[in-house]
Structure formats: C-alpha cells, structure tokens
Amino acid sequence: MSVSRQTPRLARIADSLGVSTATVSNALSGKGRVSPELAERIRATAAELGYVPSLAGRALRTGRSGVLGLVLPDIANPLFPQIAQAIENAAAKAGYGVLIADSRGQIATQTQAIERLLERGVDGLVVVPRRGTRIGQLGCPVAVIDSPSTPGNTVSADHWAGGAELGRHLLSLGHRHVLLVGNSPASTVQNDRIGGIRAGLGKVVAETIWIEALEDAGGRGCSLGLADAVARGATAVATVSDLIALRALTELHHAGLEVPRDVSVTGFDDLIWSSVITPGLTTVRMDVATIAELAVNALMTAIAAPSPAAALDTETTLADVAPGERGGPGRSRVERDAVVAAQSKVPMELVVRQSTGPASRSHKKTANLTVGELIQ
Amino acid sequence: MSVSRQTPRLARIADSLGVSTATVSNALSGKGRVSPELAERIRATAAELGYVPSLAGRALRTGRSGVLGLVLPDIANPLFPQIAQAIENAAAKAGYGVLIADSRGQIATQTQAIERLLERGVDGLVVVPRRGTRIGQLGCPVAVIDSPSTPGNTVSADHWAGGAELGRHLLSLGHRHVLLVGNSPASTVQNDRIGGIRAGLGKVVAETIWIEALEDAGGRGCSLGLADAVARGATAVATVSDLIALRALTELHHAGLEVPRDVSVTGFDDLIWSSVITPGLTTVRMDVATIAELAVNALMTAIAAPSPAAALDTETTLADVAPGERGGPGRSRVERDAVVAAQSKVPMELVVRQSTGPASRSHKKTANLTVGELIQ
DNA sequence: CTGAAAGCGCTTACAG
DNA sequence: CTGAAAGCGCTTACAG
Numbered sequence: 001m002s003v004s005r006q007t008p009r010l011a012r013i014a015d016s017l018g019v020s021t022a023t024v025s026n027a028l029s030g031k032g033r034v035s036p037e038l039a040e041r042i043r044a045t046a047a048e049l050g051y052v053p054s055l056a057g058r059a060l061r062t063g064r065s066g067v068l069g070l071v072l073p074d075i076a077n078p079l080f081p082q083i084a085q086a087i088e089n090a091a092a093k094a095g096y097g098v099l100i101a102d103s104r105g106q107i108a109t110q111t112q113a114i115e116r117l118l119e120r121g122v123d124g125l126v127v128v129p130r131r132g133t134r135i136g137q138l139g140c141p142v143a144v145i146d147s148p149s150t151p152g153n154t155v156s157a158d159h160w161a162g163g164a165e166l167g168r169h170l171l172s173l174g175h176r177h178v179l180l181v182g183n184s185p186a187s188t189v190q191n192d193r194i195g196g197i198r199a200g201l202g203k204v205v206a207e208t209i210w211i212e213a214l215e216d217a218g219g220r221g222c223s224l225g226l227a228d229a230v231a232r233g234a235t236a237v238a239t240v241s242d243l244i245a246l247r248a249l250t251e252l253h254h255a256g257l258e259v260p261r262d263v264s265v266t267g268f269d270d271l272i273w274s275s276v277i278t279p280g281l282t283t284v285r286m287d288v289a290t291i292a293e294l295a296v297n298a299l300m301t302a303i304a305a306p307s308p309a310a311a312l313d314t315e316t317t318l319a320d321v322a323p324g325e326r327g328g329p330g331r332s333r334v335e336r337d338a339v340v341a342a343q344s345k346v347p348m349e350l351v352v353r354q355s356t357g358p359a360s361r362s363h364k365k366t367a368n369l370t371v372g373e374l375i376q
Numbered sequence: 377m378s379v380s381r382q383t384p385r386l387a388r389i390a391d392s393l394g395v396s397t398a399t400v401s402n403a404l405s406g407k408g409r410v411s412p413e414l415a416e417r418i419r420a421t422a423a424e425l426g427y428v429p430s431l432a433g434r435a436l437r438t439g440r441s442g443v444l445g446l447v448l449p450d451i452a453n454p455l456f457p458q459i460a461q462a463i464e465n466a467a468a469k470a471g472y473g474v475l476i477a478d479s480r481g482q483i484a485t486q487t488q489a490i491e492r493l494l495e496r497g498v499d500g501l502v503v504v505p506r507r508g509t510r511i512g513q514l515g516c517p518v519a520v521i522d523s524p525s526t527p528g529n530t531v532s533a534d535h536w537a538g539g540a541e542l543g544r545h546l547l548s549l550g551h552r553h554v555l556l557v558g559n560s561p562a563s564t565v566q567n568d569r570i571g572g573i574r575a576g577l578g579k580v581v582a583e584t585i586w587i588e589a590l591e592d593a594g595g596r597g598c599s600l601g602l603a604d605a606v607a608r609g610a611t612a613v614a615t616v617s618d619l620i621a622l623r624a625l626t627e628l629h630h631a632g633l634e635v636p637r638d639v640s641v642t643g644f645d646d647l648i649w650s651s652v653i654t655p656g657l658t659t660v661r662m663d664v665a666t667i668a669e670l671a672v673n674a675l676m677t678a679i680a681a682p683s684p685a686a687a688l689d690t691e692t693t694l695a696d697v698a699p700g701e702r703g704g705p706g707r708s709r710v711e712r713d714a715v716v717a718a719q720s721k722v723p724m725e726l727v728v729r730q731s732t733g734p735a736s737r738s739h740k741k742t743a744n745l746t747v748g749e750l751i752q
Numbered sequence: 753c754t755g756a757a758a759g760c761g762c763t764t765a766c767a768g
Numbered sequence: 769c770t771g772a773a774a775g776c777g778c779t780t781a782c783a784g
Binding site: 052054055060067076077078084095098099100101104118121173193221249251254274276277278279 | 385425428429430431432433435441442443446451452454459460461464465468474475476477478480492493494495496497522526528619622623625627629630648649651652653655678710
C-alpha cells in the first residue's frame with residue numbers, strides 16, 4: 001500500500017522550477033498555452049513530486065465539484081449493486097466521483113437525499129426514482145434511470161422489448177396459458193415488462209396477478225396460488241423479477257411441482273444467484289454498463305455546456321438567474337440547470353436457462369405427493 | 377420537487393444585515409462568539425435567504441472535505457447494499473457524504489480505488505478489504521470492516537460467536553453429523569464462521585468442504601456432493617453464506633431430498649430473499665447498522681483529533697511531516713494519519729426459520745422419486 | 753461582542 | 769509563450 005507523504009501543491013512545483021503557478025496550471029491542464037518543452041519539464045516535476053491537484057481548490061475556483069450524485073430508491077433492491085458499480089465505473093472514466101444516497105423506503109427521504117447531494121455541490125445527479133415519483137427541475141443536470149414509459153427524460157433498459165422477447169420464447173416452447181406475476185401495478189418498469197411479455201405471447205391466455213394486492217388480503221408472504229393456476233392449465237409462470245421468480249420456484253417446489261417439467265418459470269434482471277440455483281433461471285438481463293454510460297455521458301454533456309440543455313426544457317428556470325450574475329467563476333448553478341434531454345432505450349438480453357422448457361400437458365395432479373409421504 | 381434558485385453566499389447574508397462575514401460565519405457555526413440576539417437574526421436571514429454553505433469553500437479553508445470513502449471488495453456480493461446503506465446512513469448522521477469505489481474483482485483495482493478516493497480528498501476511508509488483502513497506512517484514517525481475525529485494526533461482526541450460536545442450535549436439534557460448506561479457505565470471515573460452528577457443535581462430526589477447491593477440479597457450478605454426504609449420514613448442511621445455502625437448497629432439492637425433513641440447511645447474512653423462499657432459511661444476521669456506526673464514529677474521532685490516533689499506531693508516518701508544516705489550515709493530511717485503533721466485535725443474531733429441523737434418521741433413499749416419475 | 757484581513761489551492765482573463 | 773493579479777467562499781487567529 002502506498003506510504004503517505006506530504007502532498008505538494010501547485011506553488012511548490014512552480015517554485016522548484018522558477019515559473020509561475022499560472023504556467024504550471026496551464027501546462028498541467030494541457031490547454032496549450034505553454035511551450036512544449038516547458039510543459040514537459042513541468043509534467044515531469046509534477047510526477048516526480050507526486051503532485052495531486054487539490055479538488056477543493058479547483059472546485060472553489062471553477063464552481064464544479066467533479067462529483068456526481070447517485071440516488072437509489074430502495075437500496076434493498078438487489079439490482080442496486082449492478083447499477084452502483086456501473087455508474088461508479090462510467091463516472092470514474094469521466095474523471096468523476098460518485099456520492100451515494102438512498103431514499104430508504106420513504107418517499108420523503110428521496111427528496112431529502114437529493115437535497116443533501118445538492119448541498120454537497122454535485123455537478124449532476126443520476127436518479128433511480130421511487131415508484132410513482134417524478135423528478136423535476138433540481139438545480140443541476142439530472143439523468144433518470146427508469147422505465148421508458150416514465151414521462152420526462154430518462155435513460156433505461158427497453159423493458160417492453162425484453163418482455164416481448166421473453167414472451168416469444170415462451171410461445172415458441174408451446175406455452176398457451178401463462179401466469180404473469182408482478183409486484184406492484186404502480187411500477188412503470190413492471191408494467192412495461194408485463195406489457196412486453198403479453199405482446200410477445202400474442203393471443204396466448206395470460207392472466208396477471210399482483211403480489212401487493214394479494215398480500216394486502218392474505219398477509220406478507222402469503223401463497224401466490226401458483227399451484228392453483230397450474231391446475232387451471234397454466235404451463236408457465238412469468239415474473240417481473242428474479243426475486244419473485246425465486247419465490248415462485250420455491251412455492252411450486254413446495255407444492256410438489258417440478259420446474260421445468262411441470263411448469264416453466266422466468267424472471268428478470270439476472271441477479272447473481274440466478275445461475276447458481278438448480279434449475280438455472282431463465283431471465284432477461286439489462287445492459288447496466290451501457291445504461292450507466294449513457295446516463296453519465298448525458299450528464300457530462302449537460303455539465304460541459306453552459307446552458308443549451310436547459311434550452312431544450314420548457315420548464316427551465318433560466319429566468320431565475322439574477323441579472324449581472326452571468327458568466328465568470330462560481331456562476332449560478334441555475335444556468336447549467338437541465339434535465340438530460342435524451343430519452344434512450346437500451347436493449348435487453350434474454351438469458352435462457354433450465355427453468356423454461358416445452359409446455360407439457362401431461363402433468364399429473366398427484367405429482368405433489370412424494371413417495372415418502374405416501375408411505376407415512 | 378424543489379425549484380432551483382440562486383444560492384446566496386455568506387457575504388450576501390452579511391451585506392443584507394450590515395455585519396461582517398466573520399460574524400455571520402461565527403453565528404452560523406454556533407461557536408458562541410456572537411451575541412445571542414444577533415446570532416438569532418443572522419440565522420433567521422440565512423434561513424429566509426435559503427443559505428446553503430459552500431462545501432468547496434469550507435473544504436479549501438479547513439482542509440477537510442466532509443466526505444468519507446467507501447471501498448468495497450466485490451460489489452457483486454449481495455451484502456453490499458446493506459453495508460453501503462448502513463455506512464451512508466451513519467455518515468449522513470455525522471454530516472458526512474459517502475463516495476463509493478469498488479475494486480471489481482481485481483486486487484490491483486482495490487489499490488487504485490483507494491488512490492482515487494484519496495485524490496478526491498476524503499477525510500476517512502471505510503474499507504471492506506478483498507480476501508487476503510491487508511490495508512496499511514494510507515494517508516488518512518481508515519476503518520476496516522472484516523473479520524476480527526484480521527491482523528490490524530478492524531470493526532466487524534463477531535462471526536465466530538455467530539457461528540457458535542448456530543452450531544449450538546444444530547446441536548440442540550440433535551444433529552450429530554454436519555457438513556460445513558465454505559467458498560474459500562483464504563477468507564478469514566469464512567474461517568471464523570466455520571470455526572465458530574465447529575465450536576458450537578462440540579464433538580459432533582463435522583466435515584468441511586471448500587467450493588473453490590471443488591470447482592477447480594469439477595468446473596464452475598459443479599455438484600457439491602451434498603446428496604452423497606447425506607447418504608454418508610450428514611443430517612445438516614451448514615454453509616458460510618446464504619448464497620451458498622441457496623445453492624445447497626436447490627442441489628438437495630434436485631437430488632430429491634426435502635428440507636428440513638431429510639436434511640437441515642443454514643446460511644449466513646440474512647439476505648433479502650432468505651425469508652421469501654420456502655422453506656425460509658435459517659441464518660445468522662450481522663448488525664450492519666451497528667458495525668457501520670462504529671466504523672464511522674471511529675473515523676470521526678480520528679478526523680477530529682489532530683494526531684492522537686496515529687500515536688497508537690507503531691507504523692505511523694508522522695516523521696514524514698515536513699518541519700515547519702505543522703498546524704494551520706491546509707495542514708498536511710499526514711498528521712491525521714491513522715488506522716482506527718479500536719478493534720470491535722459486534723454480536724450476530726441467529727434467525728431460525730424452517731430450513732432447520734430435528735435431525736432425522738428415518739429418511740428413505742427412495743424419497744427422491746416422485747409419484748410422477750414412478751408412473752412414467 | 754464584532755470586524756478587517758489573510759489565506760486555503762486553484763484557474764482564468766488580462767498584460768506583457 | 770509567460771507572469772502578476774484577482775477571486776471563488778469560507779474560517780480563523782488577531783485586534784479592537
């Protein structure tokens with residue numbers, strides 16, 4: 001591990017070379033106002049001295065912190081690590097740091113989280129909003145990662161297309177009666193996924209159940225009635241997330257139904273354990289890296305541009321800028337105010353594993369008794 | 377959502393009240409050098425104007441960024457969300473932000489991640505180190521979250537005690553032959569957990585298998601030989617993580633063994649889905665909130681103290697401080713250099729669910745055939 | 753109790 | 769091509 005040492009400042013480099021700090025700054029930032037030779041010498045000394053620029057000084061002068069904020073809805077969502085990693089990655093590439101905040105369940109907390117990040121002077125915000133929340137003008141560029149159905153400007157996976165591909169997959173396996181399982185109808189992501197699956201399935205009978213509604217009636221962790229659905233003729237259970245798929249898998253198992261022999265099961269997200277379990281879960285994966293890159297790049301553009309992005313937004317608060325406050329260092333953040341304008345959809349990828357198989361009608365109701373149970 | 381507005385600076389408050397910025401600063405920071413009445417008026421105007429201090433200005437002046445860095449080993453580890461949330465939470469309480477970085481698989485990346493955070497001027501670092509990595513002197517206070525067996529200064533869950541409690545639980549259920557499943561013998565956390573379980577089990581036969589070794593031979597996702605172990609007389613499979621437990625659960629299921637009737641299964645960590653599956657997984661939960669608080673508080677102490685914490689560490693690099701560089705704003709970070717000294721162990725909590733039950737010897741080998749299979 | 757002044761480290765017009 | 773100067777917003781001795 002590196003041994004700590006006295007971090008020299010710009011002035012020290014300037015002193016040791018007998019030049020001005022301005023020249024050192026120019027040389028290091030590569031703006032080309034310095035002769036190539038001098039620039040080279042300066043870079044060499046900087047490297048030798050182990051110079052690390054003070055972000056605080058730069059931030060104060062430029063009015064930019066070099067930091068992005070990441071606001072997550074429910075950190076308990078296992079998708080979080082993927083997103084956080086991808087964003088951090090993309091941000092690092094752009095030379096930015098990532099400050100995290102989560103809105104832990106509460107809707108009010110989301111606002112506070114954003115507020116905190118804003119107070120810390122983030123240059124931009126990546127928000128994965130809570131269900132039913134809309135992110136408005138915030139005082140800095142914002143990229144929203146959500147469903148494409150979300151009104152406003154977002155970057156997201158094409159949940160609908162992913163669902164459609166999954167639907168076609170099930171259709172091609174001969175499934176003609178599919179049970180769709182979502183968690184909350186308030187989620188646009190889930191609605192997109194279900195809508196896509198339905199479209200992919202075409203005329204296939206597809207009934208949808210929402211866990212939230214079931215649990216309101218039957219209590220947390222209540223049965224999803226999967227065995228009943230199978231008894232009624234369903235040959236596949238398509239869920240909107242791997243987490244729900246896991247619950248379905250075990251409920252079916254508990255009912256003595258075997259996957260995929262008796263019934264196929266699918267998820268969404270390709271969470272870490274989806275490939276570990278037996279049978280492996282057929283699921284749909286989003287390209288988080290690409291989504292993160294789009295979001296971060298959009299922010300970078302908005303941050304770099306003085307205000308053009310804001311011009312694309314009708315609700316921009318440019319008028320709020322006090323006259324005589326324009327330009328110069330430390331200029332109001334309002335001028336860069338903008339919600340990232342590009343609405344992008346990133347394709348999803350179907351991952352077929354063993355949890356889906358041909359629809360079979362041969363399944364016997366008695367299959368839910370094991371030999372052991374018969375003997376006892 | 378809040379409408380963005382021109383953020384006024386200290387001077388504006390000072391101007392509008394006809395006082396000096398020094399007085400405003402003093403009033404707002406509550407250092408008590410201002411008459412109560414004036415202080416009150418200042419606070420009122422600040423609130424009215426929507427004053428938000430510039431962290432950049434403060435950072436530059438005080439030499440402190442108000443930000444902590446969080447370095448995570450493998451962000452894919454599902455434990456990450458819990459830790460990240462807990463740290464963010466604890467940091468927010470202390471008025472600190474959290475900058476994330478992950479070492480994505482590579483060991484070298486961990487060093488880079490730390491470096492990046494350091495360059496951003498974090499005041500302290502919380503590191504969950506990669507297996508086999510040791511975190512040395514870094515140039516700022518560091519709190520390591522790992523196993524208590526890790527040499528050096530750490531805060532962690534008492535994995536050993538948690539394992540012991542689990543072992544006693546299995547013992548009390550009558551288990552006399554337990555299979556322990558770990559991932560890598562290089563992990564001190566896993567060794568602690570397994571050591572604890574063994575201790576709790578007392579004289580019970582306990583064999584340990586390491587997945588890493590198995591997969592080196594049998595390939596990724598190979599069988600863990602659980603059914604064989606059961607055939608040899610094992611009545612319980614105790615794993616070092618819920619993720620492994622999930623794999624065990626499905627492998628056992630696949631082999632036609634029923635949990636907990638034929639064999640009990642336990643995990644560690646109480647991941648989100650552990651209560652969702654059927655049967656619910658018996659596991660051991662760490663008090664992440666407490667761990668995070670200890671880590672953050674330790675950092676706060678080290679940050680506040682000029683250097684005392686460093687004095688506790690024999691490897692401190694105090695000697696590196698250039699003479700004449702002590703004290704004053706912007707003073708070298710080296711002086712605050714310190715690895716948090718307190719080695720703390722936080723108790724873990726056993727969560728008993730349906731995946732563990734009494735040891736039963738009555739299990740029939742034929743149980744892995746379902747009626748359906750017999751008929752076909 | 754209050755204020756004038758200095759300075760943290762940087763970048764950016766502006767002059768030369 | 770290079771430098772002197774100003775200033776981002778804050779806090780902290782130091783005087784009064």
